Amino acid sequence: MLTRLANIDRRWIFLLMGIAVAVPILLQLSFPEYPGAQAQAVFDEIEKLRPGDRVLMAWDFDPSTEGELKPMATALARQCAEKRAKLYFITLLPVGPQMIDDTISEVIREDFPDMVYGEDYVNLGFKSGNEGVIKVIITDLRGLYTTDNRGTNIDQIPMCKNVQSVQQMDLIVNVSGSYPGTKEWVQYAVTPYQSKLRLVAGCTGVQAPLLYPYIPNQLQGLLGAIKGASEYETLVVKAYLGVNPDPKYLEARRRMGPQLVAHLLMIALIIAGNVIYFAQRRGSV
Amino acid sequence: MPFPDDFRLDGAAGDVVTRDGDSLTIRGPMSPEQLASVLDLAGFEPLRPYSESRRQAFIGELESRGGPLSEDERTQVMRTFDTLWQPSLLVQAINTAGVARKEFKSWRELRREQLAGEPNLQRERPRAADLILNAAQVVAVDEFATSDPAMSEDELIARLRAAGEFSDRQAASIGAFLATQPTLADLKHDLAIELLKLARLTGRTVPQERLDWLLLDTRQQAAFEQKVNELFQASHITRFAWSGAFDGSGSPFWWIYEYVFQPLTATMFAMLAFYVASAAFRAFRAKNTEAVLLLGTAFIILLAQTYLGPWLTSWVPESLSALQAEEMKRYIMSLFNTAGNRAIMIGIALGIAATSLKILLGVDRSYLGRGDE
Numbered sequence: 001m002l003t004r005l006a007n008i009d010r011r012w013i014f015l016l017m018g019i020a021v022a023v024p025i026l027l028q029l030s031f032p033e034y035p036g037a038q039a040q041a042v043f044d045e046i047e048k049l050r051p052g053d054r055v056l057m058a059w060d061f062d063p064s065t066e067g068e069l070k071p072m073a074t075a076l077a078r079q080c081a082e083k084r085a086k087l088y089f090i091t092l093l094p095v096g097p098q099m100i101d102d103t104i105s106e107v108i109r110e111d112f113p114d115m116v117y118g119e120d121y122v123n124l125g126f127k128s129g130n131e132g133v134i135k136v137i138i139t140d141l142r143g144l145y146t147t148d149n150r151g152t153n154i155d156q157i158p159m160c161k162n163v164q165s166v167q168q169m170d171l172i173v174n175v176s177g178s179y180p181g182t183k184e185w186v187q188y189a190v191t192p193y194q195s196k197l198r199l200v201a202g203c204t205g206v207q208a209p210l211l212y213p214y215i216p217n218q219l220q221g222l223l224g225a226i227k228g229a230s231e232y233e234t235l236v237v238k239a240y241l242g243v244n245p246d247p248k249y250l251e252a253r254r255r256m257g258p259q260l261v262a263h264l265l266m267i268a269l270i271i272a273g274n275v276i277y278f279a280q281r282r283g284s285v
Numbered sequence: 286m287p288f289p290d291d292f293r294l295d296g297a298a299g300d301v302v303t304r305d306g307d308s309l310t311i312r313g314p315m316s317p318e319q320l321a322s323v324l325d326l327a328g329f330e331p332l333r334p335y336s337e338s339r340r341q342a343f344i345g346e347l348e349s350r351g352g353p354l355s356e357d358e359r360t361q362v363m364r365t366f367d368t369l370w371q372p373s374l375l376v377q378a379i380n381t382a383g384v385a386r387k388e389f390k391s392w393r394e395l396r397r398e399q400l401a402g403e404p405n406l407q408r409e410r411p412r413a414a415d416l417i418l419n420a421a422q423v424v425a426v427d428e429f430a431t432s433d434p435a436m437s438e439d440e441l442i443a444r445l446r447a448a449g450e451f452s453d454r455q456a457a458s459i460g461a462f463l464a465t466q467p468t469l470a471d472l473k474h475d476l477a478i479e480l481l482k483l484a485r486l487t488g489r490t491v492p493q494e495r496l497d498w499l500l501l502d503t504r505q506q507a508a509f510e511q512k513v514n515e516l517f518q519a520s521h522i523t524r525f526a527w528s529g530a531f532d533g534s535g536s537p538f539w540w541i542y543e544y545v546f547q548p549l550t551a552t553m554f555a556m557l558a559f560y561v562a563s564a565a566f567r568a569f570r571a572k573n574t575e576a577v578l579l580l581g582t583a584f585i586i587l588l589a590q591t592y593l594g595p596w597l598t599s600w601v602p603e604s605l606s607a608l609q610a611e612e613m614k615r616y617i618m619s620l621f622n623t624a625g626n627r628a629i630m631i632g633i634a635l636g637i638a639a640t641s642l643k644i645l646l647g648v649d650r651s652y653l654g655r656g657d658e
Contacts, residue, residue: 008566010563010567013559013562013563013566014559014562014563016562017558017559017562018559021558031591031592032389032390032391032392032592033391033592034391034392034393034595036611036615037615062550063546063547063548063550063551064550064551064553064554065554066547066551067551067554067555095542095546098542098547205590208618209618209622209626210626212618212619212622212623212626213623213626213627213630215619215623225590227590227591242453243386243388244386244452244453244454256591256592259590259591260591260592260593262558262562263587263588263590263591263593264591264593265562266561266562266565266587267584267587267588269562269565269566270565270566270569270580270583270584272566273565273566273567273568273569273570274569274570274571274580277570
């Protein structure tokens with residue numbers, strides 16, 4: 001029996017995981033969230049913005065991590081737009097422009113139709129070069145970004161006219177799925193100009209432990225994985241969206257249901273694996 | 286192409302579609318959202334209930350095309366108008382949207398109440414009062430529905446807000462309600478069908494002129510939709526292969542991204558959950574002290590990353606808050622994890638510096654090879 005369990009076909013485990021994720025989605029399980037210190041730090045940092053402040057929105061994620069990061073990107077864009085900041089979207093990933101387009105169409109065009117492209121927000125798009133791009137634009141934005149994503153000359157975009165470098169940004173908001181991401185923004189942008197730049201970030205669960213050493217001097221706040229996103233979402237909803245927010249601002253909380261059951265399954269599997277291991281060892285002694 | 290009288294262009298299609306007289310022009314491919322946007326804004330508004338005078342005017346129009354209506358036909362016309370919605374239905378829809386939803390307290394709120402000495406803890410929050418339209422608001426809805434056809438939906442919402450408490454959900458319910466109602470074209474089409482059925486029973490014929498008038502709006506609506514659909518198709522046919530915005534909606538790259546790249550990459554990442562679960566079952570063993578520590582840490586983090594962790598440790602008193610799941614997670618991440626990661630980073634930096642110095646000073650020449658190859 002124990003041997004059979006120890007050698008169980010892994011497809012049964014896959015099936016269990018599939019059920020663990022699917023059932024909460026189908027039952028629409030949702031749980032209350034209480035904001036943690038990091039979510040509060042991110043929220044507070046953005047709250048300090050005044051109307052007209054410049055915010056660099058570095059959307060460094062792609063469809064592979066979209067499930068984990070898009071909810072926080074949506075909520076971050078919402079709060080920045082609520083603060084009436086000027087939003088400069090860029091990305092260091094080739095498919096990042098699609099993520100930016102999604103945010104612009106879902107948050108800005110839908111909920112802030114009065115915001116004008118080129119005056120209140122601009123999509124500068126993707127540039128190849130990873131951290132090399134950061135290294136250049138931190139001193140010379142116009143040298144690399146001669147046009148926006150649509151091909152419009154940067155000199156013809158009103159909100160870009162007086163921007164020479166990223167150092168003029170009042171805040172950098174980074175959503176990072178992989179390399180290049182928050183670590184590179186910390187190392188190549190914020191660290192050399194710590195007195196000028198502030199950075200808040202959202203990242204995947206895998207990246208979060210690697211970024212904690214930079215808190216709080218180089219990184220003012222960090223949203224770790226969908227848990228961080230749901231905590232931050234709770235703050236944004238409470239502050240700006242009232243009791244019946246659009247479902248797109250509840251996406252992270254919706255995803256906490258499957259995460260709860262999947263984590264429970266993981267714990268159960270680890271315990272079961274160890275019970276079988278020790279029982280077999282005792283039997284063989 | 287025939288344009289509805291109050292046709293206007295904005296929304297998702299406003300940026301790329303332009304109207305020049307009787308023709309629509311689009312720059313680049315048209316996305317399904319833009320197609321829906323043009324059709325939605327086509328000016329075929331949902332009907333409101335017809336008052337007696339408007340019904341008589343409509344019958345007058347009918348009789349001016351093909352002679353007077355018979356008694357049966359007149360009754361049929363009235364019946365068709367009776368199928369339109371009544372103001373009370375809209376009031377009911379708005380009131381339904383105003384019913385307060387159930388809301389639940391978080392575990393922390395409950396805990397706070399418990400610590401404050403509340404003996405009878407209630408999970409559900411006291412329900413807010415239901416928002417029911419007052420008499421003035423009902424009058425506004427009546428006017429919108431029957432006596433003031435010029436009043437727009439936005440004007441109605443403004444009046445309802447001015448007349449009393451009115452929520453955004455209630456405002457949204459008006460649009461949702463009207464969206465399900467028939468247009469004038471639908472009503473005239475239904476009436477034409479009913480008159481034809483009646484004519485078959487009574488042996489009378491419906492004059493062609495009357496039928497044409499009744500079906501004119503439907504034909505216009507169908508022709509408009511057909512033309513917009515043709516525009517949608519035409520916008521995807523490029524004059525030169527691979528020309529146009531490479532990532533524009535509907536382009537080949539867009540299609541590959543939307544239906545191949547995005548699902549594949551998302552699936553690859555999601556599959557991690559399955560393999561991690563399988564690996565955890567097979568390989569995560571408490572073989573020694575270090576492994577036990579790692580297991581314990583993993584359990585705390587896994588639990589604290591969900592609602593369950595804080596809930597399970599909510600009974601721990603404030604004086605021992607360090608033992609609550611969230612606090613333990615915070616300690617692990619900001620203390621042990623940060624210290625470990627910083628040590629690794631400093632170690633790597635020192636290693637790089639030492640190796641660089643060795644190479645620069647010629648102490649380490651292994652990169653040149655040993656000379657025996």
